Structures are given as C-alpha cells and as structure tokens.
Amino acid sequence: MARIIVVTSGKGGVGKTTSSAAIGTGLALQGKKTVIVDFDIGLRNLDLIMGVERRVVYDFVNVINGEANLNQALIKDKRVDGLFILPASQTRDKDALTLDGVEKVLDELSEQFDYIICDSPAGIEQGALMALYFADEAIVVTNPEVSSVRDSDRILGILASKSRRAEKGLDPVKENLLLTRYNPSRVERGDMLSVEDVKEILAIPLLGVIPESQAVLKASNLGEPVVLDEQSDAGQAYLDAISRLEGNEVDFRFLTEPKKGIFKRIFGG
C-alpha cells in the first residue's frame, strides 16, 4: 500500500508544483518508488517543472477514460530511479476527473508504488477536491503572507470535512505545514510573518521551511527539480523536509539571515 500525499494550498502560485516535484524526486532519491500525479486538468505544469514536457503521450484523463493503460501514460524519470510522473490532461472539460475514475487509477498505482504525490490545482473546485479526497496525508504549502495563510486555513477545513477519511469517519488526514518563499532577513526586520506566527495561526505540525531562493527559478527554467541542485539552500531544505516526512528528526535550517561578510556589511548586497 502506498502513502497517498496531497500537496495543496488553496491559493495559487505558492509553490505546490515546485514542492511536489522536489518532494517526489527526493523520495525517489531515498530509494522509495514514487509517482507524482498532476491533478491540474487543463493547466498542467508538472511536466514542465520535471523537464518531461516533450515525452507526454497519454495522460491521466486518457487512463480514466480507458483510452490508454496506466503504464502507457506513466513517464519514467531518466535521472532518478523509481520516479514516475502521471501528467494531467490539457482538456477544457473540468469534469474530466470523476471520483470513481481517480479511485481506480490510485488503486492501481498503489500496488506498484511506495508514495503517490498528488499535485493539487489551486482553488477549492473539482480538481482540488479530487486531489485531496483519497489522501492519507496533506502537505499544505503556505507563503508567509496573509492571503496564503488564510487560504491554507480554508483548505485545512476542507480536508477535515470533504476528504474520504472525513466522510468515512476514519482517522483524519495527517496535516503538514510547508512554509515556502521564506525570507529570514525580512522576518528579522518585522516585515514578514515568522515561522512561529504561521504555526500559531494554522496550528498544524511544521514539515519544512523553504527559503526564498534563486535556485527555485533556475530549477524550473532547466526542468530539474530543485533537490537535484544539492548545493542550493532550497534543495537542502526540501531534503530535510523529506527526511522528516519519513519520520526522522531533523533540525530546521535557513531560518536566520546568513551571516554577511565585512565587505557586504559595508558595501551592501
């Protein structure tokens, strides 16, 4: 049985796809057989972030409709063993995903994978509800910014009421907070909500803090998940978060401003 994890946020543009790609890739690097499923029907982007956009032949909706089998649609990553991507369809039919169809595909994936990462679309419509419905765990991606925190709280409410676990009265979906685009210098100046502030408001366990980093844009430009950039702060922060996801205790890094050298102190930069 696979662990089904939804990466969600409510608000768009906070880093769901970047995080799905990084976490999925990182889990596969640890030797876990992992598939990342793009639920953003009509606006797929996981393929681009993973650098496999030219290898998409069949997609999630084709599999649901029986136009292709799962193995035809799964794209095997060429860099990391045991990593697969199931791309979303570019159809405009917003009801292309059905609960039965999604369940069938997830059941089949569950037989061959250790982890299923569901990359949710923004919003609280059909696609987002489908992405979270079957989840055992949720990673709520949040920026230290008012609208993102508020939307994350909404999504937590939906996880607690609209997921399969909620409807069937099972153990609740396990909630994890992933704070992204964190800028320690701005926090220290009092211009940005701190980790503690966001934790206090959302009141869920903290999985990771990803610093605002140039490496993230570079990674998406190249189509290489940021964890493959091992030198980068963001890549390392994601690897820490993945280790925590697997039950390890890891100290939080990148929460304070990097020490500036004497020249930078004087001349700025």
Next chain:
Amino acid sequence: MAILDFFRSDKKKAASVAKERLQIIVAHERSTLRHSGPDYLPDLQRDILAVIRKYVEVDQDAVNIQLDNRGDDLSVLELNVTLPEEK
C-alpha cells in the same frame, strides 16, 4: 536605512499587523465556515422558509437554523422562526 528605521520605530511592524488581522479573520471563518454543519443546511433552511411562507409572510432572514453537536451521539437541530407582529 537604519537611521530611517529608527525614526519609524514607533510604528507597528507590518508582520505583527498581519498576524493580528489573520488571527481575527481565521477565527471568524473557522466558526462560521468550518462548524456550520452539513452541506444540506442551506437547502433545508430555504425549503423551511418556503413552507412557512405558504402560510405567513415572513422575511428572508426570519428563519435561522443551526446544528449543534453535543457529545458523540447527540445532535440538536435548532430552528428559529421570527414571525411578524400581528397587525
């Protein structure tokens, strides 16, 4: 910049304003959205209003309906109808 910051230090930091605003709105939305009961409540409220209107002319907001969970095996459906004063 440090000197400017010094003169501005009496102002509340933006982050703490953000935190206060969030705490208020999130608490409010949790109480109204998260615990507002099952999805059928709005429909139920509309139907009850329609039935009452067959007999009495009442306002849109004359019917107030709430579901309270009191313990594991007791839910109370509370229905409040404000009737207009007799003329």
